[in-house]
Amino acid sequence: MSMPVIEVEKVDQAFRTGFWLKKSKILHQVDLQVPRGEIFGFLGANGAGKTTLIHLIVGLRKPVSGSVRIGGKDAALPEARTLIGYLPERPYFHEHLTGEGMLRYFGALSGLRPAEISERIAPVLEEVGLGPNSTRAGTKIPRYLELKRYSKGMLQRIGIAQALLHDPEILVLDEPMSGLDPMGRKEIRELILRLSKRGKTIFFSSHVIPDVEAICTRVGLIEKGRIVGCGSISDLLTSKHISNAKTSRIEIAFAGLPDDQARSLTSKIPEFNFDRKIPEGFTGTVTDSAALQSAIRALINLRAEILWITPVRPSLEDLFQKEGAL
Amino acid sequence: MTPPSWLQSTRAISRVTFFEIIRDKVLYNIVFFALMILGMGFLAAQMTYAHPERIIVDFGIAALSISCAVIAALTGSSLLNREFERRTAYVALSHPISRGQFLLGKYAGLAWVLAVNWLLLVSAFLFILNFTADNFYEILTPILGWALVFALLQGLVLASITLFFSTFCTSSLTFMFTVGIYLIGNNISEIRLLAAHSKAPALNTALNSLSSILPNLEHFNLGSSVTYGLPPSPGLISAGLFYGCIVSVIFLFLAGLLIRTKEV
Numbered sequence: 001m002s003m004p005v006i007e008v009e010k011v012d013q014a015f016r017t018g019f020w021l022k023k024s025k026i027l028h029q030v031d032l033q034v035p036r037g038e039i040f041g042f043l044g045a046n047g048a049g050k051t052t053l054i055h056l057i058v059g060l061r062k063p064v065s066g067s068v069r070i071g072g073k074d075a076a077l078p079e080a081r082t083l084i085g086y087l088p089e090r091p092y093f094h095e096h097l098t099g100e101g102m103l104r105y106f107g108a109l110s111g112l113r114p115a116e117i118s119e120r121i122a123p124v125l126e127e128v129g130l131g132p133n134s135t136r137a138g139t140k141i142p143r144y145l146e147l148k149r150y151s152k153g154m155l156q157r158i159g160i161a162q163a164l165l166h167d168p169e170i171l172v173l174d175e176p177m178s179g180l181d182p183m184g185r186k187e188i189r190e191l192i193l194r195l196s197k198r199g200k201t202i203f204f205s206s207h208v209i210p211d212v213e214a215i216c217t218r219v220g221l222i223e224k225g226r227i228v229g230c231g232s233i234s235d236l237l238t239s240k241h242i243s244n245a246k247t248s249r250i251e252i253a254f255a256g257l258p259d260d261q262a263r264s265l266t267s268k269i270p271e272f273n274f275d276r277k278i279p280e281g282f283t284g285t286v287t288d289s290a291a292l293q294s295a296i297r298a299l300i301n302l303r304a305e306i307l308w309i310t311p312v313r314p315s316l317e318d319l320f321q322k323e324g325a326l
Numbered sequence: 327m328t329p330p331s332w333l334q335s336t337r338a339i340s341r342v343t344f345f346e347i348i349r350d351k352v353l354y355n356i357v358f359f360a361l362m363i364l365g366m367g368f369l370a371a372q373m374t375y376a377h378p379e380r381i382i383v384d385f386g387i388a389a390l391s392i393s394c395a396v397i398a399a400l401t402g403s404s405l406l407n408r409e410f411e412r413r414t415a416y417v418a419l420s421h422p423i424s425r426g427q428f429l430l431g432k433y434a435g436l437a438w439v440l441a442v443n444w445l446l447l448v449s450a451f452l453f454i455l456n457f458t459a460d461n462f463y464e465i466l467t468p469i470l471g472w473a474l475v476f477a478l479l480q481g482l483v484l485a486s487i488t489l490f491f492s493t494f495c496t497s498s499l500t501f502m503f504t505v506g507i508y509l510i511g512n513n514i515s516e517i518r519l520l521a522a523h524s525k526a527p528a529l530n531t532a533l534n535s536l537s538s539i540l541p542n543l544e545h546f547n548l549g550s551s552v553t554y555g556l557p558p559s560p561g562l563i564s565a566g567l568f569y570g571c572i573v574s575v576i577f578l579f580l581a582g583l584l585i586r587t588k589e590v
Contacts, residue, residue, distance in 0.1 A: 078422035
């Protein structure tokens with residue numbers, strides 16, 4: 001693993017809530033390292049503490065205890081934030097600004113000179129799909145349009161554009177695909193992959209598992225403010241975290257049997273589980289190759305037609321369900 | 327990449343803040359109200375036998391002072407809270423700027439709005455005065471100029487007080503506290519007089535403490551000097567300017583300390 005650029009060590013975070021300002025703990029001893037150049041997916045249910053940790057990483061809050069370092073610098077220092085481009089969960093921007101006005105504003109806050117901002121605006125907008133080439137004929141070019149006229153997808157893109165404007169080393173994207181249509185999600189996924197190829201470190205949170213599974217090299221799982229799993233997807237999927245039933249399932253699809261006979265196979269074939277009815281016939285699962293042999297023999301004896309046999313790869317969803325149950 | 331300088335960040339934030347306030351309908355209501363006061367001064371002057379220009383001058387200074395104060399209190403009270411409630415501050419503060427830089431940018435934006443309002447009302451005031459008074463150039467004394475400048479200075483001081491309260495209060499409380507300070511601050515000598523006449527020692531101490539702690543905005547009120555045509559005293563003017571600057575800096579400094587602890 002290369003040198004980590006995001007280091008979170010034993011972080012606790014609490015908020016004061018209610019009339020008596022009672023402390024409510026949100027994060028518990030969180031440890032996390034994100035190596036340079038990696039796409040790191042941060043998974044957790046709503047309210048698990050994802051955004052709170054992201055706020056610590058981008059320096060919006062300071063931890064109650066523990067440390068957060070960006071490129072070796074304390075995340076609370078402005079110098080650490082020069083390395084970061086941040087897209088918030090919902091892109092909250094001043095609606096009266098045009099796309100270009102907003103980029104000029106945040107460009108200046110990043111320390112860019114006006115000439116540098118002017119130079120960067122066009123390529124960055126093109127990168128996120130808001131350039132003149134991506135605009136439909138007859139519609140106003142987004143950079144000259146007020147943000148209040150932007151669609152949800154356009155706001156998400158301009159949000160990513162402002163995060164990219166100063167060419168940061170690290171991108172922190174909080175739910176970058178939330179509220180986007182399937183095409184928009186695909187385009188954002190492709191954009192993240194392109195940025196990763198250019199050497200950017202990308203830390204993005206999501207509660208949509210397939211999005212994370214599709215592009216991330218490593219993931220962290222957070223549940224009720226605690227990190228419950230962290231590592232490469234393959235490591236996590238083969239780890240003891242997932243029950244055996246999930247890791248080594250084999251799906252058998254078959255046809256040619258009456259409905260009631262197919263459903264009764266669970267009791268007749270050892271370790272065979274009837275799964276569901278499909279248009280072509282039925283599916284069932286077994287857990288190991290010995291059970292597979294006996295299931296195939298039994299199905300042939302019953303004169304069933306075997307349609308396919310597929311090993312079922314465990315998914316992050318299985319892992320997440322398992323951890324979520326903790 | 328290095329973090330932006332204070333000048334660079336203040337310029338960027340103040341520009342966005344200025345246009346944000348300019349779009350607020352409340353601002354236009356305040357300006358309209360101030361123009362109405364000026365108009366009322368014009369009408370009142372028509373019904374006066376001697377020195378109608380004095381009525382216009384009194385109404386003009388009052389309109390300027392009140393509109394600057396109301397803009398500072400009303401638009402200033404929601405300036406920071408709106409940024410945090412709408413979470414527009416989140417993206418700004420995730421950039422390499424300190425919260426102090428952010429606060430100064432907001433103050434500078436509000437100061438620009440006050441200055442533009444001041445310019446607009448001073449132009450309207452001089453236009454009406456020129457239209458009404460026969461001796462226009464005689465009325466344009468240095469003390470009148472300083473009285474108008476001090477109305478703006480009072481607005482700037484109130485803007486810093488508003489931002490100070492808004493770092494730890496809701497918008498409505500901030501507005502109420504600022505208006506309270508405006509009313510008390512313009513009547514400090516009355517409070518001291520009340521304390522002197524008071525027979526209860528506790529009340530005497532309380533009123534004297536209040537008049538010592540709260541900013542004395544009477545330093546910015548040159549209305550009586552203008553009415554009696556007194557020449558501006560350099561000591562009085564420089565003391566007023568210095569007092570305005572120092573009070574603004576103190577409140578902005580305190581606001582800068584408090585905003586660092588504000589939870590997002």
